Amino acid sequence: MSGWLWNYSVGWIWPKPEFLSVFADQDVERGKNVKLICDANTGNVTATWAKDGCQLRVKGKHISTARNSTFSLEIKNVEQKDVGKYSLTLTNITGSVSHSANITLALKEWRNIPKEPNEMIKSLKNLKICTDEVTELRLLLHGPVGAGKSSIINTIKSIFENRPFVNAPAATGSSTSYTLNYKKYSVGRFAIYDVKGLERTSGGVNPDDIINALKGHIKNGYKFGDDPINTDDEFYNISPGLNDKIHCLISVIPASNPSGRGPDGKEAFIDEDMVKKLKNIRENASKLEIPQVVFMTKVDKACPTTKEDLSKIYTSKKIKEKMEVCSNLLNVPMNCIFPVQNYHEENKLDPVLNSLMLDALNQVVHWANDYLKSVYESQKHVE
Numbered sequence: 001m002s003g004w005l006w007n008y009s010v011g012w013i014w015p016k017p018e019f020l021s022v023f024a025d026q027d028v029e030r031g032k033n034v035k036l037i038c039d040a041n042t043g044n045v046t047a048t049w050a051k052d053g054c055q056l057r058v059k060g061k062h063i064s065t066a067r068n069s070t071f072s073l074e075i076k077n078v079e080q081k082d083v084g085k086y087s088l089t090l091t092n093i094t095g096s097v098s099h100s101a102n103i104t105l106a107l108k109e110w111r112n113i114p115k116e117p118n119e120m121i122k123s124l125k126n127l128k129i130c131t132d133e134v135t136e137l138r139l140l141l142h143g144p145v146g147a148g149k150s151s152i153i154n155t156i157k158s159i160f161e162n163r164p165f166v167n168a169p170a171a172t173g174s175s176t177s178y179t180l181n182y183k184k185y186s187v188g189r190f191a192i193y194d195v196k197g198l199e200r201t202s203g204g205v206n207p208d209d210i211i212n213a214l215k216g217h218i219k220n221g222y223k224f225g226d227d228p229i230n231t232d233d234e235f236y237n238i239s240p241g242l243n244d245k246i247h248c249l250i251s252v253i254p255a256s257n258p259s260g261r262g263p264d265g266k267e268a269f270i271d272e273d274m275v276k277k278l279k280n281i282r283e284n285a286s287k288l289e290i291p292q293v294v295f296m297t298k299v300d301k302a303c304p305t306t307k308e309d310l311s312k313i314y315t316s317k318k319i320k321e322k323m324e325v326c327s328n329l330l331n332v333p334m335n336c337i338f339p340v341q342n343y344h345e346e347n348k349l350d351p352v353l354n355s356l357m358l359d360a361l362n363q364v365v366h367w368a369n370d371y372l373k374s375v376y377e378s379q380k381h382v383e
Contacts, residue, residue, distance in 0.1 A: 014044040017090040022099045024304040027106040028078045035074045043069040045090040052084045106315040120358040127189040130373040137190040137368045143252035145197030148297035151342035182222040196224040211284045216240025247368035249285045249292045255322045256301030291367040294337040310352045
């Protein structure tokens, strides 16, 4: 009587169906086959597959199988008409259960991943800053709590040290910032500054402190408070030079946002209050003519295909859609948005992950250097 349950009123009955494992959303290359597989707690069920609410009946196109309590659907030669939401419903006399996932066509690769991470590391290490007045390019990371700012620093340090590196405390999954002080991390000819994370309403870093940091008014080690830094604070730099100011602002935004759904019922990217704070900071950076980019983190949580194979990130429709949403929300050009993945559970370095981060970093330091050159030339003309 394996797979049955005893009920004192009616005797032996089948258990109510439940999923033990489920299939996920997938980006599929045109012309390829894809298989959706899941496991249930019982095989004593009727399995019904559907696409967009309509039961599947196309012979030769769809092959469904049920072996014991494992159920699968293979879709042959995927094309545009196969795109949609696929669901499996398991039913018996005790009840039913359903699960759905989306099949999308993978895009033609719309951006290339550089193939030579070691060459990029060498180039960054040999970077020549355009003026002797500046000893290192200064990059500032900011963004919502838990977006992965500190993890970016650990990832970059890991790449340059050629080993897993953990020095910047990271608040993975936390709703409050782990970073409390304005802290500098030097890597070759550039320095990355970490700040306390932004929170939705009160709490988190005061946006005015980020603006003060952009202008070079905050010294390394300053402890963030609810109010912005006072001009009489020992960590306030009253007359910052070009070497004290920030040369590029990096907004760190998670591709997968845990805040759920917005008022329209659609998946929330970042909520309205956070968008206002981010845009205010970006507008102030624009007034200072500081270049700005977005590092989009947690791409593995946003796209199952990317999680399975990071090298397919630039064929992922879902990742591109996330970038487009970010571009529209924050008024950032698409070529200034870089989807990246941080090290968090790996104990060995990954060349694709390294290449994504290095490509983003390479663009950032060159734009920072261009900014310095522009400011330096302007100062020379004034003199």
